[in-house]
Amino acid sequence: MTESAPAAAKGPSQMRVDRLPSTKMLNKIIPNYLLKSKLMAMLPWKKTAWVTAGFPVELCYMFDIFPMHPENAACVSGTQKVSQELIEYAESLGFSRDLCSYFKTNIGAVGKKVGLTKGGIGKPTFCASTNTICDTHVKWFQVQARKFGVPYFCFDIPSAVSGTDDPRMDEYIDYVVAQYKDFVDFVGNLTGKKFSEQKFFSVLEKSDRLCELWHEIYEYRKILPTPVAFQDTMAAIFPMVILPGLDIGIKFYEALLKDIKDRVARGVGALTKEQEKYRVLFEGIPMWYKIKYFHELANYGAIITYEPYTYSFGPRKQLGLSYEEALRELARMMIDVPYSYSLEKRIVYFEKIVDEYKLDGIILHSNFSCRPSCTGMIDLKNAIQADKGIPVWLMDCDMDDPRAYADGPMKNRMEAFIELMAENKKK
Numbered sequence: 001m002t003e004s005a006p007a008a009a010k011g012p013s014q015m016r017v018d019r020l021p022s023t024k025m026l027n028k029i030i031p032n033y034l035l036k037s038k039l040m041a042m043l044p045w046k047k048t049a050w051v052t053a054g055f056p057v058e059l060c061y062m063f064d065i066f067p068m069h070p071e072n073a074a075c076v077s078g079t080q081k082v083s084q085e086l087i088e089y090a091e092s093l094g095f096s097r098d099l100c101s102y103f104k105t106n107i108g109a110v111g112k113k114v115g116l117t118k119g120g121i122g123k124p125t126f127c128a129s130t131n132t133i134c135d136t137h138v139k140w141f142q143v144q145a146r147k148f149g150v151p152y153f154c155f156d157i158p159s160a161v162s163g164t165d166d167p168r169m170d171e172y173i174d175y176v177v178a179q180y181k182d183f184v185d186f187v188g189n190l191t192g193k194k195f196s197e198q199k200f201f202s203v204l205e206k207s208d209r210l211c212e213l214w215h216e217i218y219e220y221r222k223i224l225p226t227p228v229a230f231q232d233t234m235a236a237i238f239p240m241v242i243l244p245g246l247d248i249g250i251k252f253y254e255a256l257l258k259d260i261k262d263r264v265a266r267g268v269g270a271l272t273k274e275q276e277k278y279r280v281l282f283e284g285i286p287m288w289y290k291i292k293y294f295h296e297l298a299n300y301g302a303i304i305t306y307e308p309y310t311y312s313f314g315p316r317k318q319l320g321l322s323y324e325e326a327l328r329e330l331a332r333m334m335i336d337v338p339y340s341y342s343l344e345k346r347i348v349y350f351e352k353i354v355d356e357y358k359l360d361g362i363i364l365h366s367n368f369s370c371r372p373s374c375t376g377m378i379d380l381k382n383a384i385q386a387d388k389g390i391p392v393w394l395m396d397c398d399m400d401d402p403r404a405y406a407d408g409p410m411k412n413r414m415e416a417f418i419e420l421m422a423e424n425k426k427k
């Protein structure tokens with residue numbers, strides 16, 4: 001920090017972000033899931049599937065198939081500080097430095113047979129993914145399905161780019177619905193499991209309830225001081241990614257909401273009213289090996305109050321539809337994911353959030369691994385700065401590869417960002 005830096009930018013030592021008490025429930029939910037995942041992969045009569053973000057994991061629960069999530073396992077490797085050695089192992093096999101670090105972490109985790117608590121994952125009955133967010137999900141599962149000798153199902157999802165009109169969207173939906181039906185046949189033939197419409201609607205209803213609660217949590221984050229920080233949502237997203245359609249996540253989110261309402265009634269935030277100086281949006285996947293970064297931000301009074309990434313996992317489902325109509329809605333959801341929004345739509349989305357959440361700044365994680373989510377970030381930054389007059393930090397880093405993170409330069413940039421927000425607030 002320069003000597004003339006404004007007083008507001010100085011980082012008071014060690015501010016504590018208060019976690020919601022019920023996030024402790026995850027200490028049971030996650031180990032239970034991991035234990036189950038170990039058992040399911042060992043029992044020959046149980047059926048399991050590897051799935052990715054963007055894949056409707058509800059389809060697994062509809063068929064009573066246990067979903068395993070290699071991306072989530074890669075996050076575990078990051079938080080347990082073993083991702084780098086797994087990535088380097090994958091690179092030693094010839095996978096390029098430029099490839100996604102989740103993918104390489106998984107190659108390393110399987111190759112080195114690491115345990116579940118370090119991001120290991122068992123062999124599935126089959127792999128299923130989509131290209132709705134990235135092509136990595138396709139090539140990754142092709143590579144690993146081949147290695148395990150298990151079948152792979154890919155949903156091919158068209159991108160609804162600018163100018164996609166209604167008739168074209170209808171064609172896209174027809175195309176995806178046909179693939180849903182293929183998937184039902186694929187699972188039936190492979191596992192002998194029968195599809196039940198009753199189960200389909202019951203899982204859909206529970207999944208929507210989970211999303212409804214998730215959205216309600218984000219509504220409360222608009223309040224000053226925010227009762228919920230990213231430190232809570234980055235962990236609490238677990239049931240949204242892996243357990244939608246089950247009761248366990250619903251109970252957990254109801255408990256979170258109870259804590260939140262209690263905080264709001266008492267006027268208490270994740271930081272205190274006096275401590276919360278800068279409300280910030282963080283876009284992208286966090287650096288799992290460096291969660292401390294978010295605590296360091298908080299030491300300057302900067303708290304993450306909204307993340308498009310975590311919010312995007314909980315789209316509401318339309319209920320009360322016929323089976324065919326419900327399939328069309330699910331297809332539309334797979335096509336219309338925030339990560340395939342056009343630049344124009346993304347700018348409108350972000351600027352609305354700036355107003356609603358009374359934001360003072362934005363951090364866009366320009367993630368070396370996840371190029372699809374970073375496309376257009378420079379234009380997004382320029383548009384928001386021009387339209388909303390708040391600083392936007394385009395932060396070059398990587399979510400699972402610690403080689404992309406250097407403490408000194410990162411701290412310098414963080415302080416510069418804080419100074420910009422402090423100066424801006426004086427205007």
Ligand code: SF4
Nearest residue numbers: 100133134136369370
């Ligand atoms: S490229 Fe991005 S979306 Fe795809 S697997 Fe990697 S991190 Fe996930």
